[in-house]
Amino acid sequence: MKTYTAIIERCPDTGLYVGFVPGFRGAHSQAETLDELNLNLQEVIAMLLEDGEPKLEAEFIGTQNIVIA
Secondary structure, eight states: OOOOOOEEEEOTTTOOEEEEOTTOTTOEEEESSHHHHHHHHHHHHHHHHTTOOOOOSOOOOOOOOOOOO
16 A cells, blocks of 8 residues: 655636646546545556556655745
């Protein structure tokens, strides 16, 4: 079992949730709910892993708040 970190955003134009795994080419999806998005991402990642474990192009480290005065 492997765990991947996905970044989740909401599109202001469509209202859809959009998720992607940083550095994992092709690992992205969208959905109307967070639960649906999670399932979609699981399916996409499982499909991509059929070709073998990818070499990630980046590693998720975290987020930072940037304050502009």
